Amino acid sequence: MAKTILVVDDSITMVMSLKSTLTLNGFQVESAGNGREALDKLAAGLKPDLIVTDVNMPVMGGMELIRKTRAMPGLKFIPILTLTTESELAKRSEGKLAGATGWLVKPVSGNDLVAVIKKVLPGA
Amino acid sequence: MATTTIAAKDATGFDPAAGPATVEEQKKEELRRRMRRIEGRLLAQTLAVIFFTVLLWFSLWRLMGPAFDAHRTSAALLMVAFLIVPTLAVEWMNWRSAHRAVSDMWAFGDLRFDELSRLLAGGKAVAAEIGDSHVYIDVLHEHIGGSMGESEREVMGAVLEINNLVERSIEQKKHLARSIASGKQLTEITKESVGRNQEVVAAIEMEQEMQMMQLRSNFDRIRSLSGGVSALTPLIRVIATIADKTHLLALNAEIEAARAGDAGRSFSVVAAEVRKLAENTAKAASDVSNKISATAKQVESELLSAQSALQEQEERAAINHLTNDLDKMQYDFSHNSELLLEVISEVESNYGETVERLSSALGHIQFQDVMRQRMGHVQEALGDMREHLQELAGLAGDAEWDGVLTRTFKEILESHLGQYRMASQTETHLAVSGGQAQSTSSGPAIELF
Numbered sequence: 338m339a340k341t342i343l344v345v346d347d348s349i350t351m352v353m354s355l356k357s358t359l360t361l362n363g364f365q366v367e368s369a370g371n372g373r374e375a376l377d378k379l380a381a382g383l384k385p386d387l388i389v390t391d392v393n394m395p396v397m398g399g400m401e402l403i404r405k406t407r408a409m410p411g412l413k414f415i416p417i418l419t420l421t422t423e424s425e426l427a428k429r430s431e432g433k434l435a436g437a438t439g440w441l442v443k444p445v446s447g448n449d450l451v452a453v454i455k456k457v458l459p460g461a
Numbered sequence: 462m463a464t465t466t467i468a469a470k471d472a473t474g475f476d477p478a479a480g481p482a483t484v485e486e487q488k489k490e491e492l493r494r495r496m497r498r499i500e501g502r503l504l505a506q507t508l509a510v511i512f513f514t515v516l517l518w519f520s521l522w523r524l525m526g527p528a529f530d531a532h533r534t535s536a537a538l539l540m541v542a543f544l545i546v547p548t549l550a551v552e553w554m555n556w557r558s559a560h561r562a563v564s565d566m567w568a569f570g571d572l573r574f575d576e577l578s579r580l581l582a583g584g585k586a587v588a589a590e591i592g593d594s595h596v597y598i599d600v601l602h603e604h605i606g607g608s609m610g611e612s613e614r615e616v617m618g619a620v621l622e623i624n625n626l627v628e629r630s631i632e633q634k635k636h637l638a639r640s641i642a643s644g645k646q647l648t649e650i651t652k653e654s655v656g657r658n659q660e661v662v663a664a665i666e667m668e669q670e671m672q673m674m675q676l677r678s679n680f681d682r683i684r685s686l687s688g689g690v691s692a693l694t695p696l697i698r699v700i701a702t703i704a705d706k707t708h709l710l711a712l713n714a715e716i717e718a719a720r721a722g723d724a725g726r727s728f729s730v731v732a733a734e735v736r737k738l739a740e741n742t743a744k745a746a747s748d749v750s751n752k753i754s755a756t757a758k759q760v761e762s763e764l765l766s767a768q769s770a771l772q773e774q775e776e777r778a779a780i781n782h783l784t785n786d787l788d789k790m791q792y793d794f795s796h797n798s799e800l801l802l803e804v805i806s807e808v809e810s811n812y813g814e815t816v817e818r819l820s821s822a823l824g825h826i827q828f829q830d831v832m833r834q835r836m837g838h839v840q841e842a843l844g845d846m847r848e849h850l851q852e853l854a855g856l857a858g859d860a861e862w863d864g865v866l867t868r869t870f871k872e873i874l875e876s877h878l879g880q881y882r883m884a885s886q887t888e889t890h891l892a893v894s895g896g897q898a899q900s901t902s903s904g905p906a907i908e909l910f
Contacts, residue, residue, distance in 0.1 A: 346830075350616050353617065354823040354824075354827065357823050358820050358824070361816050362816060422830070422834050422882045423882045423883070424882070424883055425882070425884070426903065429908065438910060439907070439908060440908045441907050442905075444824060444830075445824060445906065445907065446820070446821055446824035448817055448821055450824065453909070
């Protein structure tokens with residue numbers, strides 16, 4: 338059974354490229370254009386095995402998405418990776434406090450991304 | 462001393478290099494100095510008039526005494542000569558000095574007016590130019606926006622192409638998986654079939670070999686029998702010859718017995734019996750010969766049948782070769798199926814490499830998002846610059862403006878430092894503006910908490 342990954346990014350090129358990378362590596366991919374959209378999908382019953390999210394997005398950013406996801410029933414321990422251009426230490430600390438599992442700075446090679454996902458998602 | 466120094470610096474006696482505020486101070490000081498000089502001269506004039514008046518009257522009194530009254534006219538003339546004329550001279554000097562001062566002040570005023578006019582004209586031109594800069598900035602802003610849009614479209618096209626490739630690859634992988642599964646199944650079935658066929662062929666071969674051996678043995682026996690029967694024919698001829706000779710001998714004996722008369726009568730009976738025996742023997746030999754001949758023919762026929770059966774069996778052995786060939790073909794097919802399976806498996810392992818390369822290519826596409834964000838920041842910065850220049854344009858033409866700005870370019874630039882998302886942006890900023898880089902401001906590209 339393929340693992341499901343929710344990709345959240347406001348850049349359509351990012352969503353498409355991540356979708357291709359992950360599908361190619363045997364994952365099932367769902368996507369959202371911002372944090373609000375992602376929360377709506379989760380509230381509608383989507384149960385991903387892992388979330389990959391950007392930080393700076395319109396409507397709702399990645400930090401708020403992480404905090405609200407952690408508060409949802411059944412998603413408290415879901416691995417959440419941030420994939421962002423933000424590289425400042427202060428932002429990383431904020432992400433860590435919000436509940437992110439890992440911090441990835443764009444651009445990340447597809448193979449590295451898959452390796453990290455396999456590391457935080459046992460059995461993937 | 463100060464005046465000399467100033468005069469040496471400029472035609473108007475002031476040092477423009479010292480800056481506008483200092484020049485103005487210098488000019489004010491010069492005017493104050495000139496006023497003090499005028500005041501001094503006026504004081505000297507007053508004192509001189511008092512002195513000369515007292516001196517005159519004292520001189521007249523001493524010289525003339527009681528006769529002073531008689532020389533009042535002379536005294537008046539002397540007073541004019543010694544009091545009025547010097548006074549007028551001093552006044553003229555004072556007037557000249559004051560006139561120069563006023564002229565200088567007028568010149569200074571004219572100079573300030575010209576300066577102000579030029580500054581105002583320049584200020585208006587600069588304000589107009591700055592005011593027009595928004596179009597320039599807007600064009601740059603749009604160029605950047607257009608480039609970003611174009612870049613996004615093109616990258617999107619590339620992503621879609623790769624996506625198609627990915628979908629095809631996934632389909633191919635599924636196809637390969639099916640091929641491998643059916644190939645393995647086919648190989649297994651072929652192997653089993655080959656195994657079974659080999660057993661059957663071995664059994665057939667053994668059976669045929671046994672039949673061949675039996676047929677050969679039968680054939681050899683019949684041939685031997687045929688040889689035995691054929692070997693009887695000369696014996697029959699010998700018996701027939703003996704019978705013929707016996708018959709001739711009996712005939713001669715009968716002739717001799719007849720010639721002997723009664724003496725040979727008994728002998729004649731014996732000879733007749735011998736001749737009958739010879740005739741019977743000849744007849745029996747003939748019968749045996751006929752029967753042997755018939756038997757030989759039958760044996761010959763059996764031999765031909767056996768030979769035919771042997772030949773047929775040998776032909777069957779040829780068919781067996783064909784079976785072997787088919788078996789070999791089946792084996793080759795099985796072997797080739799395995800080779801094909803190996804090839805498919807190799808293609809599958811190459812698929813893994815394709816996945817890696819495609820994943821890597823897709824990772825590189827993230828540069829577009831990085832560029833989009835950097836360019837987005839440049840657009841925001843251009844917006845700040847546009848706003849600031851418009852403020853400057855408005856202030857430059859405002860006579861009430863005190864020269865104080867709400868924000869300077871330096872402050873705006875410094876405010877960008879807090880807005881950067883990427884370490885590379887901060888590094889570029891600091892490298893150009895000459896600031897100090899903070900090496901601990903960014904972490905590794907991948908960090909798991």
